[in-house]
Amino acid sequence: MINDVLVKPLDGITPDSDTPAEIRARPGGAAANQAAWMAHLGAGVTFAGRVGAGDEAYHRHELTRVGVRAHLAVDPAADTGSIVIMVAPDGERTMFTDRAANHNLRKDDLPVRLLDDADVLHLTGYTFCEPPLLEVALWLLAQARSRDLAVTIDPGSAAFLARMEPGAFLHWTDGAAVCFPNRDEAAVLVGQADPATMATRLTRHYRVVALKLGAAGAMVAVPGQAPVRVAAHPAQARDTTGAGDAFCGAFMSRWLAGAPDPQITDLIAAAEFAAGIAASVVTRFGARPTTPG
DSSP states (O other), X not given: OEEEEEEEESSSOOTTSOOOEEEEEEEEOHHHHHHHHHHHTTOOOEEEEEEEGGGHHHHHHHHHXXXXXXXXXXXXXXXXXXXXXXXXXXXXXXXXXXOXXXXXXXXXXXXXXXXXXXSEEEEEGGGGSSHHHHHHHHHHHHHHHHTTOEEEEEOXXXXXXXXXXXXXXXXXXXXXSEEOOXXXXXXXXXXXXXXXXXXXXXXXXXXXXXXXXXXXXXXXXXXXSOOEEEOOOOOOOSOOTTHHHHHHHHXXXXXXXXXXSOOHHHHHHHHHHHHHHHHHHTTSSOSSOSSOX
């Protein structure tokens, strides 16, 4: 779990003095944001994570109010993870991250029957970024594969991916049903190139690639076919925090509700729907749905 602290200066920053700003606290975390959007849009979702003791009730409420079944392990010592997000005038952001209690997630924190009724295991790249968490991610992947569950992946952070051994993330997640990288993450994974080339390269590892391109929309690719560009929906960006998470959650909600073997037209329709949801998020502060599902 993550506590987001969003900071948007109302004018230019004044060094060594006061800068008037909008400052808002919001629930955050990529996986939790994605779970919230999936549930809000009709999917049955269970989320498991770790939280500081003082925030357990708050984060449980924020997840359950949109329909997520929340399993939150309470850390007796560490605080909930926090991110201070500096939002630029155009809505783009710079993040200062303290993952805190998230570092301490262990297999014992996960319900024994977590995957018993699941159709899909969804993971973000943050779970792969360091040895203790990596053990949990690899164990979950092994459990999913032994049950023949689909796996979906959001790589999560270009900066964290760049610190991994080259090729490691692709090796761990090879064969996933859907991967949701953004442009920077794709460049780390398969080399800098134009979006169509990066999406095509990623289809060597994933059955569907939904490459998030921000204001340029998205690129949907499957093995053996030319990638298809999906346009972004016009929006006046106030804060882009969580737009990619909303895209992922919205796409997943349509993908899960569709046919067992979706065609490219179904995937494009899911991406178009997701682009609309993402566009609604950038017009306001915060990454989550504003009303219950």
